[in-house]
Amino acid sequence: MEFIMRNTQLLSKIATNDGHGEKSPYFDGWKAYDSDPFSPRTNPCGVIQMGLAENQLSFDLIQQWVVNHPRASICTAEGSKDFKEIAIFQDYHGLPEFRNAIAKFMEKVRGDRVTFDPDRIVMAGGATGAHEMLAFCLADPGEAFLVPTPYYPGFDRDLRWRTGVELVPVICDSSNNFKITQRALEAAYDKAKESNIKVKGLLITNPSNPLGTILDRETLTNLVTFTDEKNIHLVCDEIYAATVFNKPSFVSIAEIIKQTNCNRDLIHIVYSLSKDMGFPGFRVGIVYSYNDAVVNCARKMSSFGLVSTQTQLLIASMLSDESFLEKFIAESGERLATRHNTFTRGLEQVGIGSLKSNAGLFFWMDLRRLLNEPTVEAEMKLWRIIINEVKLNVSPGSSFHCSEPGWFRVCFANMDDETMMVALRRIRNFVLKAKELEVASKKHCRRSNLQLSLSFRRLDDIMMTPRISPHSPIASSPLVRAT
Known part of the structure; x- marks a missing residue:
């Protein structure tokens, strides 16, 4: 001792x-x-x-693609010709083909209703690194983000541990299926002010972890209005965007601001391939910000948690295969729906209920x-x-x-x-x-x-x-x- x-x-x-x-x-x-x-x-x-x-339910599809595309890896006879070019130093902005492929994939899983600029994509070591990077960019130690409850326990680590940033819960309950209300937002904001805590932003997860629900257009619009009026940032964690397996469909914050007159400098998206594609070990995290200053700052910080160029090359090749992605997204959704239904219905038979959900x-x-x-x-x-x-x-x-x-x-x-x-x-x-x-x-x-x-x-x-x-x-x- x-x-x-x-x-x-x-x-x-x-x-x-x-x-x-x-x-x-x-x-x-x-x-x-x-x-x-x-x-x-x-x-x-x-x-x-x-x-x-x-997400391991569709891993067989990924494995089969890898077998069928040996050139996508520099560690195969077919791909070894690119070994030197990929293995040497690369700009920490990321391979152009990687950023382009990520932008296109983000558009696809959002129904091609929005577009993303590859030059606004900043790499991070998974969503964990992306969240911490944004916290460093947006807030000083002692300042806070509002976070609707229940929320992912890892946020207490990702946003707080090394940054010194605080999290203020926005209390939601089962009376309205844990929806985020204006009253709850104002109460949390006022409580922070009373405690002399400066609120710098609102962090939401959509689809929600742990609820498995999605935020509707009205709620998202209200959140944008709230953060605009308070002049605080809105950080949207959308890492489960392609895990929606039943209606209603997923609505990205990118769609809302496209139709809303708001300050886009306050809007930031966190994304990764850990959940939608089942690649947590690849540590592919993304910060997508509409704020030029945040993009520039985050890009400097990204040198502490880059994605390896070997991974970038493989991902770029896979995400550029449109026919594969169409099949994967559709099949993954069907398998998630089947597994979700089997489990929840099995529990219903012994009287155990759960919150109605359609994602995650x-x-x-x-x-x-x-x-x-x-x-x-x-x-x-x-x-x-x-x-x-x-x-x-x-x-x-x-x-x-x-x-x-x-x-x-x-x-x-x-x-x-x-x-x-x-x-x-x-x-x-x-x-x-x-x-x-x-x-x-x-x-x-x-x-x-x-x-x-x-x-x-x-x-x-x-x-x-x-x-x-x-x-x-x-x-x-x-x-x-x-x-």
Whole structure:
């Protein structure tokens, strides 16, 4: 302990403070998975990772394209002739063909209703790097961004840790399906002013993480009006733009400002290929700003988190293949819709609802009725049972700054069909067992609320109930039928 304390004193305050946010249950769930990862063959009772918003459902299409286009890589016999040209120093503006391809792709996933200037595209190390870059450009330490709740826990790290920028929650709730209202915006803005915090911008995610919903035109127009009147920036995270799998269609902020008389210098878009294409490992993040000064500043900062030129070359080639992109976007949407429907309908059969959603790689599961009281403490108690007994890493709403305990984000696109069915079986059996305990509790204790403090059997025992066997054939899909 003395050694750790002495060593810590040698480090900077930024390096050793709690700004990274690792103490959040959002990250604790990942640690639980890392220490006991599920494997259908070698560890069938391990933790299933449902806290990672990753799109693996259409990866076979990507792999096939790579096989069919060996020249796109400098590490193949066909592409090696470009090795020297790509491997040597490149301007940190990015390869022209890369920026052109990214601009065209951004247009395509927005229905070709808007155009993007390749010269306004600035590279970053994923959306994480893009958000931090914008925070550095737009705000000084101690200044703040308004962020509607619930919001992605990583924002506490991405925007705050090294920049010193603050985040002020805009409280949204389930009474109107967590829509952003003018009243909530004004309340958050006034609260910041009362605390002597200067608000520099509003950060929104569209489609929403964790809700899986999209913002409609009216809401987006109101947000532009609000930021225009306050003379603050509007940062729009649109990294899930191509994951919309049902109507209504996605509307980009780029469409709104095209039809609105506003100060475009205040509008900035964050984009990446991590979600839409399933490339988180490529670290392709994008800042697209309508403000010339921001573009120039961000471009200087981008030298700290560039995308490798080898990756740029491969991406440029792939995104220039229009027939492939048409097929990929359509097929990805269909697969996401199928997986989303299978999961949410399977939960509905045991009385578990979720917020109606049509986008993203997750849904917002409602377990409020399983709480013994409407508190964060009760939510965490339930979450620990789900992690330790049910062996699922789903993320509690409190880690997303949700104002209502009992909501959980469930990621559904980062696993194969077999794992998905095991996860669904586990949730369903847990809920069915909880119902049995609720009935027993009412009968013997005359209590109206489910007592989650009752003694639960281990998951292995729950799974061996006659109702559903954990070894039942996956192909028969017993979980999507009423039990």
